[in-house]
Amino acid sequence: MKRLLGTFIIFLLVLSGCSNSVSTKNEQTSDGSKKLEIVTTFYPMYYFAQKVAGSSANVELLIPNGVEPHDWEPTAKDMAKIQDADMFIYNSRYFETWTEKVLKSINDSNLKVIEASKGIELMDALEADEEEEKHSEHTSSKDPHVWLSPVLAKHEVDNIAKALDQADPNNKDQFEKNATALKSQLSNLDRLYKETIDKAQKKEFVTQHAAFGYLAKQYGLKQIPIAGLSPDVEPTLGKLAELTELTKKENVKIIYFEELTSSKVAQTLANEIGAKTEVLNPLEGLTKDEQEKGLDYIDVMKKNLESLKLSILE
Missing domain, CATH: 3.40.50.1980 (Nitrogenase molybdenum iron protein domain)
Structure with a gap:
């Protein structure tokens, strides 16, 4: 009896889902299409x-x-x-x-x-x-x-x-x-980015993963990524040592991380060279905080520019 009742409930849920799907499918535009x-x-x-x-x-x-x-x-x-x-x-x-x-x-x-x-x-x-x-x-x-x-x-x-x-x-x-x-x-x-970055004293910025290559190329900046194209791939100890030496040489003050993945590696490098960490959002998905604030693509890109200023404008 319980099994029959459970089957009946599932059937009703599926039927309800189909009904909702159909009603959505039949939505029309203002001209009736x-x-x-x-x-x-x-x-x-x-x-x-x-x-x-x-x-x-x-x-x-x-x-x-x-x-x-x-x-x-x-x-x-x-x-x-x-x-x-x-x-x-x-x-x-x-x-x-x-x-x-x-x-x-x-x-x-x-x-x-x-x-x-x-x-x-x-x-x-x-x-x-x-x-x-x-x-x-x-x-x-x-x-x-x-x-x-x-x-x-x-x-x-x-x-x-x-x-x-x-x-x-x-x-x-x-x-x-x-x-x-x-x-x-x-x-x-684009105009805002160009006008801001044209005033840059420094061109280098250090990111958690290599997501900002096109932005860097567009505006004449140089991205120094800790990891490659995937944020989940952690650098080897040798690569981390190279980055430590390079960022010290370039007098890097900011290491950028992203909020949808662990900031552990970015924080490790920052601690090693005495730098701060800041968010640079690759816009692969809005965070809960951004959603709650009603932010969109344009807003987050403007926030990214403000964050970049900390590295390139001194």
Whole structure:
């Protein structure tokens, strides 16, 4: 009897979930057409897509904020969300490394798949991380962190807007208007970075992992990463000793860490050279504090610039 009751309850929950899904699927835009269902991978992709789509589409975030996305893998439920969507937006196969395998397993020829970084010439991992040893596992990889350059972020916005225009021509004018407004904000952000960094007395900044290669290249800075492209890979003792010597020589006062991963290595190096630690957010997901304060991509990028000032303006 208990087993039958349990089965009945599960059935009702599934039925309720399906009902909710159907009602969401049938949402309409102001002109009466069906809203696009868009699934995005991690925060920057969600932010760009949501800003361009506005109220004319339902945009969902797959990797929750507060979760470090480098090693995240989708569950069966996540794969179902992708399959049920009209459009799937991700940054790059070099960041969301699971996408190729998942997309091959999805049986839906109607799903529009958008690689937002398409058309951007990605840097080799060694170019992004000059301190990386030549026999590293990343020698044949690419640096996917393009969203941290406001200039390259505009390219990703263009790719997303173009895909939305094609998927829902009835709302093309709205998508293009929203994309233009977002790109204007990104241009202002680019101008703010350029004007600030043009006054820099120092060009070097030390980061927990090599996420800021494109930002550094865009504005003539030099990133010195403790670890490589993955924040989970800790440096060898030899590499740490080299960094200690280098940062002492460069008179580094700030070691940057990120809040979604352990700051242990950054703190160790800071203690070794008598430096302070500060947050430099790679925007791979908003922290709980940032969410509670209502901060978004633009806000966090401005906070990053304020944090960078501590290293480059003396």
